[in-house]
Amino acid sequence: MISRDEYLKMPLKQRFIQLSEEDEARAVELHRESLIIDLHTHILDEEFHANVAPIQRSQVNGMFEAVAAVDEDFPGSMTNLGRFMKDVEKHPDFVPAFCAQDFLDAKEQGKQAVMFQLEPQSFGRAVDRAEIAYGLGIRMALLVFNTRNYVGDGCGERTDAGLSYLGLELVELMNSLGMMIDLSHCGIQTTLDAIEASKDPVLCNHVGARALYPRMKRLKTDEVLKALADKGGVAGVSAIPNQLSPNEEQGIEDMLNHIDYMVKLIGVDHVAIGLDIVFGDHVEYHRQAAKTTFKLDYIGQGLDAPYMYGIESPEEWPNITRGLVARGYSDEEIKKLLGGNALRIIKEVVG
Amino acid sequence: MISREEYLKLPMKDRFIKLDEDQEARAEELHRSSLILDMHSCMLEDTLVHQDFLENVPRIQRSGIDGFVEEIIPPLEEFAPSMEILGKTRLKLEKHPDFVVARSAQDFIRAKEGGKQAAMFGMEPQSFGRNLDRAGIAYGLGIRVVLLTLNTRNYVGDGCGERTDAGLSYLGLELIEVLNELGILIDLSHCGTQTTLEAIEVSRDPVVCNHIGARALYPELRRLKTDEELVALAKKGGVAGVSAIPNQLSRNAEQGIEDMLNHIDYIVNLIGIDHVAIGTDIVFVDQVEVHRQMDETLFRVDASGQELNAPYMYGIESAEEWPNITRGLVSRGYSNDHIRKIIGGNALRIIQEVVG
Numbered sequence: 001m002i003s004r005d006e007y008l009k010m011p012l013k014q015r016f017i018q019l020s021e022e023d024e025a026r027a028v029e030l031h032r033e034s035l036i037i038d039l040h041t042h043i044l045d046e047e048f049h050a051n052v053a054p055i056q057r058s059q060v061n062g063m064f065e066a067v068a069a070v071d072e073d074f075p076g077s078m079t080n081l082g083r084f085m086k087d088v089e090k091h092p093d094f095v096p097a098f099c100a101q102d103f104l105d106a107k108e109q110g111k112q113a114v115m116f117q118l119e120p121q122s123f124g125r126a127v128d129r130a131e132i133a134y135g136l137g138i139r140m141a142l143l144v145f146n147t148r149n150y151v152g153d154g155c156g157e158r159t160d161a162g163l164s165y166l167g168l169e170l171v172e173l174m175n176s177l178g179m180m181i182d183l184s185h186c187g188i189q190t191t192l193d194a195i196e197a198s199k200d201p202v203l204c205n206h207v208g209a210r211a212l213y214p215r216m217k218r219l220k221t222d223e224v225l226k227a228l229a230d231k232g233g234v235a236g237v238s239a240i241p242n243q244l245s246p247n248e249e250q251g252i253e254d255m256l257n258h259i260d261y262m263v264k265l266i267g268v269d270h271v272a273i274g275l276d277i278v279f280g281d282h283v284e285y286h287r288q289a290a291k292t293t294f295k296l297d298y299i300g301q302g303l304d305a306p307y308m309y310g311i312e313s314p315e316e317w318p319n320i321t322r323g324l325v326a327r328g329y330s331d332e333e334i335k336k337l338l339g340g341n342a343l344r345i346i347k348e349v350v351g
Numbered sequence: 352m353i354s355r356e357e358y359l360k361l362p363m364k365d366r367f368i369k370l371d372e373d374q375e376a377r378a379e380e381l382h383r384s385s386l387i388l389d390m391h392s393c394m395l396e397d398t399l400v401h402q403d404f405l406e407n408v409p410r411i412q413r414s415g416i417d418g419f420v421e422e423i424i425p426p427l428e429e430f431a432p433s434m435e436i437l438g439k440t441r442l443k444l445e446k447h448p449d450f451v452v453a454r455s456a457q458d459f460i461r462a463k464e465g466g467k468q469a470a471m472f473g474m475e476p477q478s479f480g481r482n483l484d485r486a487g488i489a490y491g492l493g494i495r496v497v498l499l500t501l502n503t504r505n506y507v508g509d510g511c512g513e514r515t516d517a518g519l520s521y522l523g524l525e526l527i528e529v530l531n532e533l534g535i536l537i538d539l540s541h542c543g544t545q546t547t548l549e550a551i552e553v554s555r556d557p558v559v560c561n562h563i564g565a566r567a568l569y570p571e572l573r574r575l576k577t578d579e580e581l582v583a584l585a586k587k588g589g590v591a592g593v594s595a596i597p598n599q600l601s602r603n604a605e606q607g608i609e610d611m612l613n614h615i616d617y618i619v620n621l622i623g624i625d626h627v628a629i630g631t632d633i634v635f636v637d638q639v640e641v642h643r644q645m646d647e648t649l650f651r652v653d654a655s656g657q658e659l660n661a662p663y664m665y666g667i668e669s670a671e672e673w674p675n676i677t678r679g680l681v682s683r684g685y686s687n688d689h690i691r692k693i694i695g696g697n698a699l700r701i702i703q704e705v706v707g
Binding site: 071072124125126147148149150151153157158159161162163164165166168295298 | 428503505522651
């Protein structure tokens with residue numbers, strides 16, 4: 001197997017799924033005309049200006065950029081938000097998004113829209129800070145990362161305790177603000193409690209199906225996925241190396257397997273895409289933060305595959321559309337998966 | 352029943368337990384000569400409530416106690432604000448000729464010898480967030496006792512008023528190791544049962560529950576410790592401090608020193624005379640009114656099973672009634688040796704062992 005460096009030197013058409021001439025045309029057309037929203041990205045960093053070209057080649061119309069708040073430091077996370085927002089506002093080809101219509105307007109204008117989420121929420125005990133965050137532009141927040149915080153337990157924690165009383169308050173506050181709630185990193189009980197407690201539908205915006213890789217705690221069980229869908233929620237499938245499969249070679253086919261499974265389990269209206277794509281070496285990042293931020297041991301993750309064949313970089317985004325075509329999805333289904341479902345829930349919760 | 356205001360106007364002898372002449376002399380002598388430590392007080396706290404230190408100094412002095420562990424309550428459990436409060440509070444004591452700051456057991460002994468009162472500092476609860484390095488900073492700034500949680504959940508465990516009783520998180524296990532390493536005394540008074548049991552189990556040093564009572568005497572109140580917790584605590588050398596908090600020892604409309612003594616009796620009976628101390632949580636303001644106002648935010652009175660039936664604690668409402676504890680122990684038939692252990696000896700021993 002070639003190295004990541006060598007892989008990224010390959011021409012795109014060699015990294016892409018092979019399609020018949022007819023399917024090729026269909027995939028290209030679908031990718032161009034659909035409203036495409038990636039529900040979880042990390043594309044804004046110090047290298048943003050160097051990365052603009054590949055972001056544009058992805059042809060994604062909207063990205064839900066995650067402001068990482070690893071230490072749950074509120075002032076620090078708002079500073080980062082400000083910095084990211086400035087980069088977006090200053091670039092002629094990007095616009096910030098604060099509501100569903102902003103995504104549609106951006107597509108019409110040939111620009112890419114960026115909406116912002118907090119990963120995870122950094123409000124501490126003062127959950128009222130959610131109001132400040134909303135005022136500064138945050139439209140979605142993860143309740144917990146992989147460990148415990150004031151509101152719940154993460155999927156990599158020693159216990160699976162569910163929401164605390166403060167957690168119930170935060171859910172209520174986010175509902176009243178129209179801020180989307182994401183449960184991607186929460187433990188099972190916390191996920192179920194939040195689905196139950198929230199008046200609005202909620203999301204797991206960068207996950208996969210636990211049934212396909214049982215020891216990986218970042219993936220959602222059938223029970224959780226069904227509860228999510230029953231209340232109108234949406235699950236975004238990720239492309240995170242070593243979180244969809246334990247195999248040494250992983251890629252777009254694994255992602256498509258998870259999409260297939262979830263569509264079959266909860267229906268095509270409740271599945272979307274949230275890649276968690278980064279520009280750097282994602283696996284190396286996990287390796288370095290294995291014991292601190294990510295607690296890889298506790299979530300059951302290995303570091304076997306060095307990258308995701310076919311969906312390693314944002315410019316391989318069209319490969320998802322190609323893969324859905326190859327797997328026999330209809331145009332209507334593909335449009336829902338690529339962005340229709342994401343737009344619907346954004347409109348319903350945020351407005 | 353008279354109001355709290357009227358009660359506080361009563362002369363001390365009307366608030367004190369009645370003793371015969373011999374007992375009276377004995378109680379006075381014991382109170383004067385023993386090293387007396389209150390393991391948990393909020394007499395200087397001036398952020399959540401208003402308490403004027405200089406105004407209250409005469410009352411603190413009339414208490415006759417030699418030392419106390421004064422609690423710093425971090426706003427929103429945040430670190431930077433809590434260090435500011437610590438700094439301001441320490442300054443008040445350092446500037447007063449009759450008080451000293453205690454950073455070790457010896458400081459209490461020296462203070463008594465010098466006719467002064469010593470304050471050691473606790474943090475209620477720890478405000479380190481995810482960054483356990485802050486424990487070392489807090490130690491450097493004078494903190495020697497730390498509560499793991501208050502009544503709700505935080506990064507390290509669940510409080511006794513929380514929806515769940517989940518026990519310690521991984522970070523909680525790490526924090527205990529850090530505190531053991533630093534020589535900071537761990538207090539579990541507000542933790543849920545599972546968190547309490549796990550912390551007792553995991554800590555290399557003995558730990559304390561320094562302002563509690565016995566759950567057996569008031570089963571609905573989750574601030575009190577079960578027999579299981581008390582036995583586990585004592586087995587590993589820990590100490591249980593009995594509090595004088597209104598409505599946290601009993602649900603009666605009239606409560607006071609006798610309720611506190613009932614809890615002392617019960618716990619001594621259960622775990623032995625070497626593992627019981629006093630942690631009154633005494634304040635100068637209307638504590639019941641404070642509980643009433645902070646119900647939803649800080650205390651979650653409902654969730655922890657507390658009812659606000661009594662307006663004050665007859666016989667142990669103010670710091671100057673502290674001698675009434677010694678009087679009460681005399682009236683209940685404890686020996687001199689045992690009384691000395693309860694009113695300070697056991698507290699000093701565990702501070703010596705853990706803090707140094």
